[in-house]
Amino acid sequence: MPEESKFLAVGIDLGTTYSCIAYVDSYGKPVVVKNCEGGSTTPSVVQLSHDPNEIVVGTVAKGEKANLPGELIVEFVKRSMGKENWKHMVDGREYRAEEISAYILKKMVKDAAEQIGPITQAVITCPAYFGINEREATAQAGTLAGLQGYILDAATGIRKCNIIPEPTAAAFYYGLAKARDNETVMVYDLGGGTFDVTLLEVTKEAVNALCIGGDHELGGKDWDDLMANYVLDCARESGIDSEAVYSDSMALGDLMLRVEEAKKILTAKEKATVNFTFGKLARVEISRQKFDELTAPKLDRTILLCRDMLKEAAGLGYTAFDRILLVGGSTRMPQVRRRLEAEFPGIPIEFNEPDEAVAKGAALFAQKLMVDEQVQREIDTIFQRTGRSAEAGKSLEEVKEANPEVVREAMKNTAARFSLPTQQVEMIAGREVGDITSKSFGIQAYNAQDRLTVANLIRKNAKLPASVTQSFFTRADSQASAELTIMESKLLDEEIELVQAQEISKAVLPLPSGLPAGSPIEITFDLDRSGLLKFRGCEITSNNLIEGEIQTTAKISEAEATMALQRVNAANVS
Known part of the structure; x- marks a missing residue:
């Protein structure tokens, strides 16, 4: 076991198809x-069984x-993270997306x-476009897998799994x-x-997200589905009943494995062949040109999302960028680079x-969290040892400015504690x-025309942490209470429709009795770096x-979490 395992900085890319x-x-x-x-990657596929204690994850399961x-x-369970009504049933047992994801995490950690060496802490990534529900579900999956984060919550005494957006992690590594x-x-x-497009500022001092766009139900799987449809259309000529294949999960699973392999071949070659048997043998040849033609609408959708994001960025004052970074296995498809070159020449x-x-970026971010906490x-300790206890508690930035020699000593001590080069700590x-919110958050309120709408307090692309206070007013005399209905959306506008x-x-x-109409009510939203939204009225x-804190209806219940934790702990995951 490596000596440094006690202080492991671990990052996990919990992907839709591979982790x-x-x-x-x-x-x-x-x-x-x-x-x-x-x-180097593990298929994000879980094989359940009639014995709840036997779980297979990865290549064998796929x-x-x-x-x-x-x-x-x-x-593809990642697409169901944070969805209240998604449950997978086996022999009457209900599995939520958090539990399925926990098995994937447990396999990788094992x-x-x-x-x-032993791994107890990790930073887990999620798409930039994930909202509160999805981020909370991702953190819960980490908890179920027995993982903690690197930051201690003073209020709860818990080190909850740290979540970082995937593009930010990639840019942090790049930076x-x-x-x-x-x-x-x-x-x-x-x-x-999933697909994310994010504009980031990368400097020697910081990686700051500026603007986010994307669609967490758009990804390489959709390219696979379109190719599979084409193969089955062609297979009809060999007498294969395509509708019967769609109804047979094992036949469809076999086809999807062959289609994915053909897609990989098309990244390097001009043609690929899919051999598929369902009662009869079908041999379907597909060219890269045909594949690109079939999937062009999906690629165009990514470009449209890029344009939308850049339009939003321009409204925030960011009108140009220097480089495009390709992240995610699906960017290996030649059509992606070719389309981006046409869209953004030069x-x-x-x-x-x-x-x-x-x-890798998530691991570096985990190290940053460890180092920052230890340096602080x-x-x-240095201030207390040298009789300057009153200065203890000052932030790193404050001390850098006034006492650079204290910072140098603290970094040297931190490097020694973690067995790292001092230069790495520095x-x-x-x-x-710097992260930003991918969604807007507001409340239902009547506007000047006395029409019920959503008033956004924290708007999409706001820098985190964000805190906004806004005044609203009672609508009627002697109103007994004010209902705060908190809403989430993808829109930037100050006021949007309920739908x-x-x-x-x-x-x-x-509310106290006798209040006249028009009495002020102050609403405050606080959104922290982890995506936790707190409100105050x-x-x-x-x-x-x-x-209070936002407790969404989509969150796994305490009873469900307890049952899931018992199963995850008892399971033999291989």
Whole structure:
């Protein structure tokens, strides 16, 4: 077991189709850890069984798609994270997306631990376009898998799994390892099941997200589906009943494995052949040109999302960018680079280790969290030891300005504690990673025309943490209470229609009797870096107050979480 395993900085790219785990070695370099099958990535496929304690994850589970009924194979679960009504049933047992994802995490952690030592903490990535529900579900999956985060919540005493957007993780890795000068980069992240496009500012001091776009139900799977449809259309000429194939989960699973392999061949060759048997043999040849033609609408959709994001960015004052970074395995398709070159002529396009960059960036971010916390602790210790206890608690930035020698000593001590080069600590400590919100958050309220709409308080692309207070007013005399219906949407506007947003929580503020119409009520929204939204409502004259954290209806219940945790802990995951 490596000596540094006690202080492992681990990052996990929890992907729709493939997942990857990395750690930072004793030289300060992020390294991907291969699974027990020898692969750098693990298929995000879970094979359940009639015995709830026997779970298979990864390559073996994926291969069983052609041999087992559909109810025993679960894949693409990332697209269902945070969805209240998604449940997978086996023998009367209900599995939520969080539990299925926990099995994937447990498999990766188990394989990695055999090589680098026990793993108890990790940073997990998610699409930039994930909202509160999806981020909370991702963190819950980490908890179910036995993982903690790197930041201690003073209020709860819990180190909840840290979540970082995938493009930010990739750009953080790029910024530390490859950035030439200060750059504004567009990260085009086309994974197996999700698409993100993010504009980021990458400097030696910071990686700051500027604007986000995307669709977490658009990815390489959709390219596979279109090719499969084409193959089945052609297979009809061989007498194969395509409708029967769609109804047979094992036959369809076999076809999808062959289609994915053909798609990979088309990244390097002009033609590929799909041999498929369903009672009869069908041999379908497909050219890269035909594949590109079939899938052009999906590629066009990614370009439209890029345009939309850049239009929003221009409204925020960001009108140009220097480079495009390609992230996600699906960016290997030649059509992607070709289409981007046509859309953005003259802009350099760079592959950023599409399968590994996100996990490596997450590992580096984990190291940053560890280092920042330890440097702060060392600074406080130095101040107390030298009789300056009153200065303990100052931020790193404050101390850098007034007492640079204290910071140098703290970094040296931190490097020694983690067995890292001092230069690595100096490079990463205090480096800013600025995130923004991918959604807008508001409340239902009557507008000036007395029409019920959504008033957005925190708007999409706001820098995190964000805090906004806005005054609203009672609508009627002697109103008994004010209902705070909290809404989430993808729109930037200050006011939007109810149908354009989704209700995520509700609270009721009691009001004192006799209040006249038009009495002020102050509403405050606080959105932290992890995506946790807190709200506060205050009736000014009586100082009546209601506050709380958003507890969405989509969140896994306490009873479900307890049952899931028992199963995950008991399961033999291989």
